[in-house]
Amino acid sequence: MANIISDETIEYVGILAKLELSEEEKEQAKKDMGSMLDYIDMLNQLDTSEVEPMSHVFSVNNVFREDVVTNGDDREDIIKNAPAQKEGSFKVPKTVD
Amino acid sequence: MSKQYETVIGLEVHVELATKTKIFCGCSTEFGGAPNTHTCPVCTGMPGSLPVLNKQVVEYAMAVGLATNCTITQFNKFDRKNYFYPDNPQNYQISQLYLPICRDGGIEIDTPAGKKTIGIHEIHMEEDAGKLIHDEWEDCSLVDYNRSGVPLIEIVSEPDMRSADEVIAYLEKLRLIIQYLGASDCKLNEGSMRADVNLSVREVGASEFGTRTEMKNLNSFKAIARAIEGERARQIELLEEGKQVIQETRRWDDNKEYSYAMRSKEDAQDYRYFPDPDLVPVIISDEWLNEVKAKQPELQAEKKERYKKEFDIPEYDIDIITGSKHMADIFEETISLGANPKKVSNWLMVETMRLLKEHEMEPEDIKFSATNLAKLIQLTDEKAINSTVAKEVFEQIFNEDIDPVAYVEEKGLKTVNDEGALRSTIEQVIANNPQSVEDYKSGKKKAIGFLVGQTMKEMKGKADPSMINQILVELLQ
Numbered sequence: 001m002a003n004i005i006s007d008e009t010i011e012y013v014g015i016l017a018k019l020e021l022s023e024e025e026k027e028q029a030k031k032d033m034g035s036m037l038d039y040i041d042m043l044n045q046l047d048t049s050e051v052e053p054m055s056h057v058f059s060v061n062n063v064f065r066e067d068v069v070t071n072g073d074d075r076e077d078i079i080k081n082a083p084a085q086k087e088g089s090f091k092v093p094k095t096v097d
Numbered sequence: 098m099s100k101q102y103e104t105v106i107g108l109e110v111h112v113e114l115a116t117k118t119k120i121f122c123g124c125s126t127e128f129g130g131a132p133n134t135h136t137c138p139v140c141t142g143m144p145g146s147l148p149v150l151n152k153q154v155v156e157y158a159m160a161v162g163l164a165t166n167c168t169i170t171q172f173n174k175f176d177r178k179n180y181f182y183p184d185n186p187q188n189y190q191i192s193q194l195y196l197p198i199c200r201d202g203g204i205e206i207d208t209p210a211g212k213k214t215i216g217i218h219e220i221h222m223e224e225d226a227g228k229l230i231h232d233e234w235e236d237c238s239l240v241d242y243n244r245s246g247v248p249l250i251e252i253v254s255e256p257d258m259r260s261a262d263e264v265i266a267y268l269e270k271l272r273l274i275i276q277y278l279g280a281s282d283c284k285l286n287e288g289s290m291r292a293d294v295n296l297s298v299r300e301v302g303a304s305e306f307g308t309r310t311e312m313k314n315l316n317s318f319k320a321i322a323r324a325i326e327g328e329r330a331r332q333i334e335l336l337e338e339g340k341q342v343i344q345e346t347r348r349w350d351d352n353k354e355y356s357y358a359m360r361s362k363e364d365a366q367d368y369r370y371f372p373d374p375d376l377v378p379v380i381i382s383d384e385w386l387n388e389v390k391a392k393q394p395e396l397q398a399e400k401k402e403r404y405k406k407e408f409d410i411p412e413y414d415i416d417i418i419t420g421s422k423h424m425a426d427i428f429e430e431t432i433s434l435g436a437n438p439k440k441v442s443n444w445l446m447v448e449t450m451r452l453l454k455e456h457e458m459e460p461e462d463i464k465f466s467a468t469n470l471a472k473l474i475q476l477t478d479e480k481a482i483n484s485t486v487a488k489e490v491f492e493q494i495f496n497e498d499i500d501p502v503a504y505v506e507e508k509g510l511k512t513v514n515d516e517g518a519l520r521s522t523i524e525q526v527i528a529n530n531p532q533s534v535e536d537y538k539s540g541k542k543k544a545i546g547f548l549v550g551q552t553m554k555e556m557k558g559k560a561d562p563s564m565i566n567q568i569l570v571e572l573l574q
Contacts, residue, residue, distance in 0.1 A: 016367060018181055055174055061378045064152035067116050070123030073134040078141055078242075086232065088132045089239035092183040095229055 003037035005030040100337075101301040104329045105309075106264055106294060107256035110271060111249050112281045113225065113289040114157045120224050120248035121148030121191065121376075128287060132241035140246035142186030148375055150175075154248040155198070155379060157280040158222050159389045161250060162199030164274050164396060165217050169386055170198050173379040175222075178368045183240050184226040192251075194370045197221035198381075203255075204274070206266040215267045216255030225249050250280075256295065256306065261322040268292060268318065276422040276461075277396045284461065285316050292321060297342070298332045307332070308342040312356055314349050324349040328356055400425060408438040414446050421460035424449075430467035436474040444470060448488060452495045465498045473501040483561050486510045512561050516568075519552075519560060523568050526551045537573055545569055 010030050014021050021029060075088055084091035119126055122139035138146035155173075162169050174196050177189040199220035205212050225247040230239045252271065258264050272283040272290060283290040297309035312328060315321045327349070332342050347356040395403070397419050404415045419425050424445060431441045453460065473494060477487050482505055490510065493499045505511055513519060526548055527534055536544035545566070552565045 016179075016369070055172075055372065055378045056374070058377065061380045063149060063377050064155075065118075065123065065149045067118050067151050067153035068123065069118050069125045071125070071135075071137045074137060075131075075133045078136045078138075079133060081141065081143065086235070086237075086239055088134075089230070089241055090133070090183070091232075091235075092229075092238050092240055094231065094236055095183055095238045 001031070001034045001038055002041060003034045005033045005037075009033075102298045102329075102333050102336075103301045103303075104259055104325070105256050105297050105299060105306055106258040106260075106325065107309075108252075108254045108258070108264065108267065109293040109295065109311075110252040110254075110268070111225075111291045111293075112161075112252065112275060112283060114154055114248040114250060115279060115281050116151055116153045116157070116248055118151055119246035120151050120154050120222070121246055124246065126247050128289075130243050132239070133243060135243040136245070140186075141242050142188070142245075148191065148373075150376060150379065151248065154222055155381070156389055157248075157278070158198045158220060158250050159381065159386065160278045160393060161252070161275060161280055162202065162220050163390060163393060164278055165199070165202040165204050165220070165252075165271075167199035167202030167217060167220060169381060170196050170200060171381045171383075171386070172196060173198055173381065175373045175376045176370045177373045178370055180368060182226075183238060184229050184245075186227065186240075186242060186245060190224060190226065191373055191376070192223035192370075193221035195372075204267070204270050206263065206270050208263055208266065213257075213263070215257045215263070218253045218255050220250050220252045223249050223251060256297075256309075261325040264294070264325060265318050265322060268321070273397055273420070273422065277394060277400075279394065282461070285318070288316070291316070294321065294325060294328070296325060296328050296332070298329060298336065307336075308344050310342065310344065310356075311346045312349050313346060313359070315351075317351075320349065320351040323351065323354055324356065327354055331356070408442070410439055410442045414442050417450070418442065418445055423463060424460040427463065427465075427467050427470065431471045431474070434467060434471035436471045437478075440474050440477075441470065444474070444491065448491050449495065452492065463495075465494045469494045469498055469501055476501055476505060480561050481505065481511055483512050483558070485558055486512070510559060512559050513556060516564075519556070519564065520568055520572075522555050523548075523552050523565065523572060526555060527569075527572060534573065545573075 007026070007030075010021070010026050010033070013029075013033070014026075079085050079088065079090070082090040113126075116126060118124060119135075119140055122137050124135045124137050124140055127135065139148055159169055173193065175191050176194040178192045178194070179189045181188050197219040200218070202217035202220075203214045204217065205214050207213075225244050227240050227242040227245040230241065232239050254267065258267060268290075275281050275283050275290075281289055285291070292315055294312045294315065295309050296312065297307035299305065299307040310328065310332070312324050315324055328347070335342055343358075346359045348359050349356045400419045401415055404410070404419065405412065408415075417424075418428050428438075428441055428445060432438050449463065452458075453463070470491075473487060473490060476482050476490075477484065482490065486505070490499075490501050490504060493504060494501060530548060530551060533544045533547050537548070548569055549562055549565050552569070553560055553562065556565075
C-alpha cells in the first residue's frame with residue numbers, strides 16, 4: 001500500500017464523523033482508507049486537464065418548485081422521529097454557543 | 098508617540114428571502130408559528146427525502162445581484178457544508194461554495210469624504226438552520242425546525258470599509274435596495290437581516306492586513322457600531338502590549354459591551370464541502386436573465402427622480418420618504434386615494450416622524466394604512482375637523498390605525514360649521530373681554546389671538562380658527 005494513514009489522521013477523521021472507534025476498528029479503517037487513496041492515486045494518473053468536472057450523474061438541470069405552500073402542520077408525525085421531545089420540540093443535550 | 102491604526106472591515110450579511118415557502122420544500126416560511134409546525138421530512142433531514150429548489154429563490158438572488166452590479170453566474174451548483182450541530186438536522190447545510198450565483202459587484206455609499214464604492218465579493222444561496230432554545234428546567238436544549246430550510250442569501254463584501262459609519266452606510270444602502278426589490282423585509286431585530294463583522298487593524302500605511310476576527314450576534318445598527326468600536330480597541334490594546342490577535346469567532350454581548358471568544362465547535366472549520374448529489378445544476382439562460390432584468394422594480398434613485406418631476410415637494414422630503422420603501426408605499430397609496438401629495442408629505446414628514454422618534458421606531462415599523470391617512474386628509478380638506486383635532490386623530494391612526502371618520506363621529510370632534518352658533522359665541526367672548534377689544538382697537542392687532550383662543554375654548558376646540566378670525570375681524574370693525 002502506497003498510502004499510509006497515521007494514527008492522528010484516523011483519530012481526526014473519527015472526530016469529524018462523530019465515530020468512536022476501538023483500536024481494532026482503527027487499524028481496519030486505516031487499511032481501508034489507505035487502499036481507497038491508492039485507488040484515487042490510480043485515477044489521478046489519467047490526464048483530465050481537458051475534461052469538464054462532472055456536476056451531476058444525470059444530464060438534467062433546472063428542476064424547480066413553484067413558490068406555493070404545499071405542506072401543512074405535520075408536527076405530530078415529524079416529532080415521532082425525535083429520540084426525545086418536549087412541548088413540540090426536539091429535545092437534545094444542552095448546547096452552548 | 099503612539100502609533101496610528103486603521104480599521105479594516107468586511108461584512109457577511111445573511112438575508113432571509115421573502116418567499117412563501119422554504120428553499121427546498123413546500124413548508125411555509127411564516128415567522129412565529131408554534132415550534133415545528135412548519136416542518137416536513139425534507140427540512141428535518143429525514144433519510145430518503147429529496148430537496149427540490151424553489152424557483153423564486155433563484156430569481157430573488159438574481160434580482161439582488163443585478164441591483165448590486167454583480168455578474169450573474171449562469172452555471173450554478175449547490176454544495177454541502179458538513180458539520181454536526183443540532184440546529185442542522187441533515188448534518189450538512191446546503192450552500193454554494195464553488196459557483197455562487199453572483200460575483201464581483203459593489204454599491205456606492207456616501208461618506209463625509211465623498212462617494213465610495215464597497216465591493217461585493219459574492220452572493221450565494223443557502224438554507225437557514227433551526228433555532229435552539231435553552232431549557233433552564235431540564236438543562237437541555239429544545240430545537241424548533243420551523244426556520245430550517247428558510248432561504249437565505251449571504252452577501253459577502255470585500256474588506257473595503259474603514260469605520261463603523263461606513264459599515265452602517267453600507268448596511269442601510271443594502272437594506273434599502275433589498276426592500277425595494279421586495280426580496281426581504283430585512284428586519285435586524287427579527288433576524289431577517291444578520292450581519293457578521295470581520296475586523297482587523299493595521300498601522301496606517303501598512304500594505305498587509307492584520308489578523309481578523311469575526312463577530313456574531315449583532316442585531317441592531319447601534320450594536321454593530323458599538324461592537325466595531327469595542328473590537329477595534331481590543332485589538333489595538335493587544336498589539337500595543339506586543340501580543341497577537343488570534344483569528345477566531347467572537348460573540349458580542351451588547352449589554353456588557355464586550356465580545357467573548359465563542360467555544361469552537363470542535364474542528365468545525367473543516368467543512369468538507371462537496372457538490373450536493375441530490376440537486377441538479379441550475380442553468381440561467383440569457384433569456385431568463387433578461388426576463389428578471391425586465392422585471393426589476395423602480396429603486397430609490399429612480400423613484401426620487403420621478404417624485405421630483407411629479408410632485409411639488411422639497412427634495413429633502415423626497416429623500417426622507419424614499420429612504421424607506423414602506424414609507425414611499427404609504428405615500429403613493431395615499432395619493433392614489435385622492436389626497437393632495439403636499440399634504441400627505443406633510444403628515445409623513447412632521448407628525449409621523451415626530452411619533453416615530455417618540456416611540457423609538459423605524460419607518461419600517463409604521464402600522465397605519467394609507468386608507469385612514471387619506472380619510473383624515475379628506476376630513477381636513479372638508480374642514481370637518483380643525484388642525485388641532487386632526488393631530489389628535491392622527492395620533493390614534495398612528496397607534497391603532499383607527500378609522501378617522503368613525504372616530505370623529507363617535508367622539509363628537511367635528512367642527513361646528515353652524516355660523517350662527519359660532520357668531521353668538523364670539524359676541525359673548527367680545528362682551529366678556531373688553532380689555533382685549535380695547536387693545537385691538539387701539540392698534541395691538543395681536544390681541545385678536547387671545548380672543549380666538551377664548552372662542553376656541555368656548556367651542557371646546559371644535560371650530561375652524563380661520564372662520565373665528567374672519568368673524569372676529571368683522572365684528573370688531
